[in-house]
Amino acid sequence: MAIRRAMNSYSAKVTRTVEMSDSGSQGNFEEPISVIADSTGKFRVESKGMMHMTMVYDGNAMWMYMPTANMYSKLPLNGASTSARAGMGKWNV
Numbered sequence: 001m002a003i004r005r006a007m008n009s010y011s012a013k014v015t016r017t018v019e020m021s022d023s024g025s026q027g028n029f030e031e032p033i034s035v036i037a038d039s040t041g042k043f044r045v046e047s048k049g050m051m052h053m054t055m056v057y058d059g060n061a062m063w064m065y066m067p068t069a070n071m072y073s074k075l076p077l078n079g080a081s082t083s084a085r086a087g088m089g090k091w092n093v
Helices: none
Strands: 009-022 025-038 043-047 053-057 061-066 071-076 082-085
Touching: none
Parallel strands: none
Antiparallel strands: 009 025, 025 043, 043 053, 053 061, 061 071, 071 082
């Protein structure tokens, strides 16, 4: 008899390679990304490098934080969004 157990959580670490070209100039960069999630659907995704950003879903809202731009955004489940830029008041996503 086989016993199966449900997975309660998982994590992964990957590296995304981005290749860009524009009017004769080219550039490549690598971006490490880590993902942690659980069986309830809550998760955290963190990317480092040129596009540093953290996204967290807490079961009620999606939070996004971009430290290099000093910005965060909260996206509630109902689709409405409220955002702020530290020291600059409200901004729209």
